[in-house]
Amino acid sequence: MxxxxxxxxxxxxxxxxxxxxxxxxxxxxxxxxxxxxxxxxxxxxxxxxxxxxxxxxxxxxxxxxxxxxxxxxxxxxxxxxxxxxxxxxxxxxxxxxxxxxxFCAGLKVTQKHKEHVWDFLQPYFESTNEYDLRFAVVMLLNYYVDDIYLDAVLKKLDGIKHEAYYVKMAVAWAISICFIKMPEPTMTYLKSNSLDNDTFNKALQKITESFRVDQETKRIIRSMKRK
Structure with a gap:
């Protein structure tokens, strides 16, 4: 049996x-x-x-x-x-x-149905539940950091206002992935956004921890830290 x-x-x-x-x-x-x-x-x-x-x-x-x-x-x-x-x-x-x-990392079916899954994710960005929001954000950083979706991704991340630790950490992580993959438009975003200080500074920290970011860029990123 x-x-x-x-x-x-x-x-x-x-x-x-x-x-x-x-x-x-x-x-x-x-x-x-x-x-x-x-x-x-x-x-x-x-x-x-x-x-x-x-x-x-x-x-x-x-x-x-x-x-x-x-x-x-x-x-x-x-x-x-x-x-x-x-x-x-x-x-x-x-x-x-x-x-x-x-769970998010395993949902590779998203790659073949990006538009469909994008529409599916939208209500989760409006949720007040910590893990609904983290799910939506981690889906973004896994599958939507590209030329087509980057502006929409940054707009979504900027619109998340939630005090839960695992939401803030996911948003910071997602922004760091945006910067690592597409530094120029993400730098423009970092210079003008409505992130709270904790999330913003954590995003900067995660960018500086990446081996894919050069030392001079890390120096600039560190100088942007909010007091």
Missing amino acids: EMTLKEQLLELAEPGYQAFSAALIPNINNVLGVRLPELRKIAKKMATGNWTGNFIENQAEWFEEVMVHGMIIGYLKADIDEVLYHIAAFIPSIDNWSVCDS
Whole structure:
């Protein structure tokens, strides 16, 4: 008889890795300690079967169960509207940065349906929920920092006014990616924006931490820090 997802995860859990993994995600306490490559293997296999029943019948108890659920959606070979249906159903399960960022990174189907997914993302920018917003921002930095979308991306980022730490950090991260990929238009934005000081300064810090930015540019970026 095939093992349930929970049984597979319990078998793969490593106590040593659990302590390391849990320390990276301070706001949750349900980490088993299963490594990401193992989770991906499970998700890839489950994506070809009747996985929806598994998650509907069994309420997720562990962080890794939620991770696998998100990864499965990224592996689905389905019509874009069906994938978006599953994405929308999954988003309320996101309650930490790790699940959010891993989920977004797996949604590579976006690359083939950028306009469609862009439209899908818009309501999430209006949400007051911390992880709805982080999801939308991380999707931008993964898939929309390009010639076509950059102006719209910067406008969206500038319009986010939320005090949650993981929203601010996502916005700062996204702006740093914009700068690294497209420095000139992003520099123009950095000189005139409505970001709060914390987010602005964090964006500058992330730019200076990149090995893809030269030393002279880093010097200029550091000089822009708000007091």
